[in-house]
Amino acid sequence: MGIHVHMPSAHAPSGPGRPESGRKAPGHPDSWWQCAAIYQLYVRSFADGNGDGIGDLAGVRERLPYLASLGIDAIWFNPWYPSPMADAGYDISDYRSIEPVFGTLADADALIAEAHAHGIRIIIDVVPNHASSRHPWFTGALAAAPGSAARERFWFRPGRGVSGELPPNNWQSIFGGPAWTRVTEADGSPGQWYLHLFAPEQPDFNWGSADVRREFEDVLRFWFSRGVDGIRIDSAALLCKDAALPDVSGGERPGPAHPYTDRDDVHSVYQAWRAVADEYGTGGSGGRMLIGEVWLPDAARLARYVGPGELHTVFNFPYLNCPWDAASLRRVIDETLALAEAPATWVLSNHDVDRVVSRYGRPDTAFSLDQRPYFHRFPVDLALGTRRARAAALLTMALPGAVYIYQGEELGLWEVQDIPDELRQDPIWTRTAGADPGRDGSRIPLPWSGTEPPFGFSPAGSPSEPWLPQPKEWRDLTVSAETASPDSMLSLYREALRIRRSSPGLRDGSMTWQPSADGVLAFDRLPGEGAAVRCVANLSAGPVALPPYASVLLASGPLADGSLPPDTTAWLRVG
Ligand code: NOJ
Numbered sequence: 001m002g003i004h005v006h007m008p009s010a011h012a013p014s015g016p017g018r019p020e021s022g023r024k025a026p027g028h029p030d031s032w033w034q035c036a037a038i039y040q041l042y043v044r045s046f047a048d049g050n051g052d053g054i055g056d057l058a059g060v061r062e063r064l065p066y067l068a069s070l071g072i073d074a075i076w077f078n079p080w081y082p083s084p085m086a087d088a089g090y091d092i093s094d095y096r097s098i099e100p101v102f103g104t105l106a107d108a109d110a111l112i113a114e115a116h117a118h119g120i121r122i123i124i125d126v127v128p129n130h131a132s133s134r135h136p137w138f139t140g141a142l143a144a145a146p147g148s149a150a151r152e153r154f155w156f157r158p159g160r161g162v163s164g165e166l167p168p169n170n171w172q173s174i175f176g177g178p179a180w181t182r183v184t185e186a187d188g189s190p191g192q193w194y195l196h197l198f199a200p201e202q203p204d205f206n207w208g209s210a211d212v213r214r215e216f217e218d219v220l221r222f223w224f225s226r227g228v229d230g231i232r233i234d235s236a237a238l239l240c241k242d243a244a245l246p247d248v249s250g251g252e253r254p255g256p257a258h259p260y261t262d263r264d265d266v267h268s269v270y271q272a273w274r275a276v277a278d279e280y281g282t283g284g285s286g287g288r289m290l291i292g293e294v295w296l297p298d299a300a301r302l303a304r305y306v307g308p309g310e311l312h313t314v315f316n317f318p319y320l321n322c323p324w325d326a327a328s329l330r331r332v333i334d335e336t337l338a339l340a341e342a343p344a345t346w347v348l349s350n351h352d353v354d355r356v357v358s359r360y361g362r363p364d365t366a367f368s369l370d371q372r373p374y375f376h377r378f379p380v381d382l383a384l385g386t387r388r389a390r391a392a393a394l395l396t397m398a399l400p401g402a403v404y405i406y407q408g409e410e411l412g413l414w415e416v417q418d419i420p421d422e423l424r425q426d427p428i429w430t431r432t433a434g435a436d437p438g439r440d441g442s443r444i445p446l447p448w449s450g451t452e453p454p455f456g457f458s459p460a461g462s463p464s465e466p467w468l469p470q471p472k473e474w475r476d477l478t479v480s481a482e483t484a485s486p487d488s489m490l491s492l493y494r495e496a497l498r499i500r501r502s503s504p505g506l507r508d509g510s511m512t513w514q515p516s517a518d519g520v521l522a523f524d525r526l527p528g529e530g531a532a533v534r535c536v537a538n539l540s541a542g543p544v545a546l547p548p549y550a551s552v553l554l555a556s557g558p559l560a561d562g563s564l565p566p567d568t569t570a571w572l573r574v575g
């Protein structure tokens with residue numbers, strides 16, 4: 001399936017301004033993304049530079065030294081484009097500009113250059129499955145007649161029933177409710193319906209349209225040419241639909257027989273995108289990377305997305321959803337590493353799921369997007385969840401591959417479950433009539449300093465409050481409070497990232513499981529300096545004896561008399 005295009009890097013910026021490749025060591029890969037620590041930055045909630053209560057690019061630029069000192073290699077920005085914000089920016093009205101509330105294209109250019117000067121690469125989010133209903137192509141399609149070329153770029157169909165009053169098929173929106181909305185035609189009559197797998201404000205593109213394909217290849221070139229180093233592809237398995245638009249029975253598995261998930265024709269899209277990325281150089285410091293948001297239960301189907309002719313890598317959602325249980329985690333780790341085509345990624349949280357401290361503080365520590373209301377019924381033991389999140393951080397950062405850190409994870413923020421109903425913004429909340437609280441609780445503005453909201457999120461004396469309220473208890477979880485405390489989550493992340501960064505063998509390379517008691521995960525990494533580093537994570541209910549070791553590099557909690565307490569991970573130098 002591979003298109004192995006390697007063209008001269010006509011557009012690759014050279015000279016100063018692009019990060020150099022990291023220190024090379026045996027086993028250290030050529031491509032920066034294979035073992036990077038990547039910070040997921042949700043602009044709206046990171047830092048507010050102008051005091052309107054909403055994060056922006058000016059805020060990010062001011063805080064770049066914070067990210068540099070945290071020790072990350074790259075930032076993934078959630079969508080930063082102009083958007084009516086029906087789905088927090090995943091409804092894009094212009095793919096070649098910046099949302100005015102966040103700043104300007106000039107701000108983005110400056111941010112990219114400044115990040116590169118810090119040695120930090122930039123990954124942006126591209127949303128190819130759907131646009132905003134305010135995108136000029138869609139407003140143009142609404143103004144055009146049924147059957148017109150303008151409507152061919154989306155999925156417009158007549159309705160069923162005597163007068164077209166029923167949707168064209170039975171598909172449901174992933175956010176709840178029907179996946180079709182009826183339009184009013186130019187003459188005022190009720191007309192065709194259009195498809196939206198998400199909110200009505202997010203019409204799906206028709207990837208059978210050559211216009212759509214050309215447009216996105218051009219959008220990629222637009223951003224790569226501005227110095228962007230990677231693209232995160234939203235809803236990557238959903239793009240192609242069965243043009244007959246058959247009803248779903250509910251029993252279909254993702255794959256060629258599914259009307260819209262993981263259809264075979266989606267691969268030609270990413271083969272073309274890979275050729276575009278490769279125009280800018282491959283591997284090394286110049287390489288541009290594509291990471292897919294691909295959510296598939298079948299590892300063999302997932303493997304089809306990655307490889308030399310397609311995406312570089314995909315997110316590891318099974319790891320994120322896995323309960324805090326040694327046997328389950330070991331299985332997911334083995335399955336991840338067995339996917340030889342895809343360098344591993346390790347993800348504990350993101351802007352769509354409950355924060356890890358809360359997940360691990362519940363009696364059921366698994367997670368699934370479909371079952372959020374079930375998980376929210378449990379009480380959360382924050383102290384337990386925090387202890388486990390610390391242990392999980394060290395487990396995760398010891399695994400070979402790239403690690404993603406969602407903003408606030410490094411502060412140990414928890415899922416805010418008591419947001420007043422009238423302040424909730426997520427379309428999931430409204431489209432499920434409140435049955436599903438949605439994702440706002442993981443998107444609360446970050447606490448930076450001070451003892452009360454807005455905790456330095458907005459400049460002192462700003463007239464506006466943060467767009468979602470921050471819990472007052474976060475006074476203990478601000479960046480300044482945690483910087484001052486050696487025992488804080490932030491200090492743990494900084495130290496773990498520092499060790500990982502200075503030991504290439506801890507990033508890339510292999511791992512070897514070591515014998516361990518039930519409920520314990522133990523494996524060795526070879527940092528290439530003689531002695532191995534052993535990671536031991538105790539997920540059992542009681543303390544376990546530590547193996548003989550030369551020194552403790554780092555531990556997620558206090559060690560007692562040669563034993564590892566429950567819910568604690570240690571990095572040991574052994575042998
Ligand atoms: C996945 C994104 O991560 C999520 O936030 C968004 O709502 C959907 N895709 C739709 O774009």
Ligand code: CA
Binds near residue numbers: 049056
């Ligand atoms: Ca702002």
